[in-house]
Amino acid sequence: MDGQCALCALKNEERICKNGVxxxxxxxxxxxxxxxxxxxxxxxxxxxxxxxxxxxxxxxxSAYKRDSRTGMTMPIKPRIVETMDFCRRMGYHxxxxxxxxxxxxxxxxxxxxxKANGFEVVSVMCKVGGVDKSCLGLKPEEKIxxxxxxPMCNPISQAMILNEAKTEFNVLLGLCxxxxxxxxxxxDAMCTxxxxxxxxxxxxxxx
Numbered sequence: 001m002d003g004q005c006a007l008c009a010l011k012n013e014e015r016i017c018k019n020g021v022x023x024x025x026x027x028x029x030x031x032x033x034x035x036x037x038x039x040x041x042x043x044x045x046x047x048x049x050x051x052x053x054x055x056x057x058x059x060x061x062s063a064y065k066r067d068s069r070t071g072m073t074m075p076i077k078p079r080i081v082e083t084m085d086f087c088r089r090m091g092y093h094x095x096x097x098x099x100x101x102x103x104x105x106x107x108x109x110x111x112x113x114x115k116a117n118g119f120e121v122v123s124v125m126c127k128v129g130g131v132d133k134s135c136l137g138l139k140p141e142e143k144i145x146x147x148x149x150x151p152m153c154n155p156i157s158q159a160m161i162l163n164e165a166k167t168e169f170n171v172l173l174g175l176c177x178x179x180x181x182x183x184x185x186x187x188d189a190m191c192t193x194x195x196x197x198x199x200x201x202x203x204x205x206x207x
Contacts, residue, residue, distance in 0.1 A: 004027035005029050008024070008025055008028065010024070016030050052090070052190065055089040058089065059082060059086045059089060062077075063075055064076065080194060086192075087169055090168075093118075093119060093120055094119070094165075095114055095119050095120065095122070095167060095169055096121075096122050096124070096162035096170035096189065097121055097124070098155070098159070098170060099172075100125075100153075103174040104125065106195075107125070110194065122161075122167050124157075124162060125158075126154060126175060127153065128154050131151060131154060132151065133151070133152040153175070155180070155182040155183035156183075159186035160186060162188075163186075163189075170187055170190070170191040171193075172184075172192070172196075180196075
């Protein structure tokens with residue numbers, strides 16, 4: 001049986017994953033994969049991973065504030081602020097920005113925000129290299145505009161350029177499904193996603 005956390009109907013206070021004690025359904029990943037979780041915990045003992053994970057957990061906590069009147073915990077930071085906060089926690093100064101050409105204006109704005117906050121930025125657009133999609137074996141009818149030159153998204157080059165530039169942390173902005181996967185696979189540095197590509201939903205897939 002495979003884990004199916006998304007199908008769990010238990011309340012938070014009942015879940016073993018939320019309290020350390022409790023219960024889970026027959027498809028509970030916490031119960032099914034004890035050996036895997038134990039193996040994963042050993043990875044957190046590695047010095048670089050331990051530091052990164054601890055700072056990520058501290059960053060998570062810093063993104064909330066408890067309301068003194070209601071006692072409720074409320075979010076207080078947008079993701080771009082959290083990204084910069086986390087970079088400061090980790091001592092990162094040189095940020096890679098891999099963005100989609102359709103979001104060139106947004107890429108420019110994000111780059112300016114990072115630079116205004118004291119970071120070095122190396123940015124690279126998806127169409128870098130100007131390589132035609134025919135190199136992938138695409139036929140004219142498989143391109144967006146049909147025949148003629150149409151540059152491919154080039155996430156491997158994006159990743160390798162940022163590797164060459166020795167960026168310390170990379171930020172993805174609107175890379176396509178699949179292209180983002182290749183970028184993440186070929187990056188040397190840790191990465192985060194500022195915004196995803198969702199053409200129909202205004203780059204907000206949860207809408």
